[in-house]
Amino acid sequence: MGLTPRGSLPPGRRGGVRTTLPAPLTSPTRTPAATIELIIELRGKLAADGLDAGPHTIAWHLSQHHDLTLAPATIWRHLRAAGLVEPTPSKRPRTSYIRFEADLPNQLWQTDFTHVRLADGTDTEVLTFLDDHSRFVLACTAHHRVRGTDVVTTFRAAISDNGVPAAVLSDNGMVFTTRLAGGRGGRNAFESELARLHIEQRNSRPNHPTTCGKVERVQQTLKRWLTGRPRAADLNELQTLLDTWREHYNTARPHSSLNRRTPAAAYAAKAKAHPVGGAGTHQRVRHDRIDDNGKLTLRIHGRLHHIGIGRTHARTPVIMLIADLDVRIVHAITGELLRDLTIDPTRDYQPQQRKQAGP
Known part of the structure; x- marks a missing residue:
């Protein structure tokens, strides 16, 4: 047997004594x-x-x-x-993303609707209201077609449960705003409701859907959840599914942008914002012509009203000066005041005021 030169002992030995330990059979951190x-x-x-x-x-x-x-x-x-995930290329660091988020609950709500098919292939629309700060789903309702009255009804229910928001953001759909309709028809029902409650209305720029990105991502999450379940047979079944999903999303699903909190926890963690001021009087000027029956039509709060002027003024060109419900109708040529009235929103026809006969 050869001798190992001094100063060149084999690895793991010093002076003939083993210095390394064998690997443990079990690991307490495994x-x-x-x-x-x-x-x-x-x-x-x-x-x-x-x-x-x-x-x-x-x-x-x-x-x-x-x-x-x-x-x-x-x-x-x-x-x-276990072969359940595959490594992905490096992504941009989170610090490189510019995120916009309301500071308080109810400071800004987002709303939008999306399409969902029933079991028989019938297309339906699902309307959603979302709190921008917490991603808390305030309302989620099913409709054959979302109409202006559906938006107002769902919005009022969300307010009843969660309070009045300071502002609401939506796209430019006609159920949300008429601002791209050339000024025809005045405010719709939703715009009038926001003005009545002194809520600031915000709308995305045309062709910029990412402005309402939070509510659209929530709708994508909803659709993925619905994909894992049998399709609803009718609106009632769909609404039941929506209620179940909303409860789970709000209370049992951590959100990465909320520091792994649920939307319900984030929504309850801070004091709620409130409207900060009035929306002002909505004024507009409209040029029209009295019809053959002596009437004019005017759309207010999304509802069409008929205003009686009198057959003697049939085909007369007029200027309508409108300030919310107050309307002044002036002859476009002579400047004569033909009628001054306050619209009764509960009546379709606004009759002429008849003078009472004298004694």
């Missing part, structure tokens, strides 16, 4: 097999339900429902080892 199975089970269940099934969401469910604390990176490694 994730238990039962936990790994639970991770894979949660991944499959969340994905089947059309819900987010990423590592952060799984970590939240482990903490909230199983009293287990595990780092998202650890969960990702186990998902990758």
